Amino acid sequence: MKITLRRSLIGVPKDQRATVYALGLKKTGDTREVADTRDVAGMVNKVAYLLTIEEKAPEGQAQT
Numbered sequence: 001m002k003i004t005l006r007r008s009l010i011g012v013p014k015d016q017r018a019t020v021y022a023l024g025l026k027k028t029g030d031t032r033e034v035a036d037t038r039d040v041a042g043m044v045n046k047v048a049y050l051l052t053i054e055e056k057a058p059e060g061q062a063q064t
Contacts, residue, residue: 002054003044004031016047023047 005025009017023043024032034040036056044053 001036001040001044001056002031002033004052004054005029005050006052007050009050012047012050016050019043019047020050025051 003023003025005020005028008028009020012020023034023040024030034044044051
């Protein structure tokens with residue numbers, strides 16, 4: 001899954017800011033490719049209002 005930080009971290013609680021940093025995002029506009037595991041999905045869900053999330057198509061299938 002591909003995630004992009006779209007909102008500023010100003011005024012965001014410390015635990016959510018730490019979650020964003022743990023996902024590898026440091027400043028607005030940063031994009032990372034992360035594994036689609038249960039742990040990462042929980043982290044992404046916690047700060048989803050700050051992110052743009054793009055799901056990847058399963059291997060061997062074309063994206064529509």
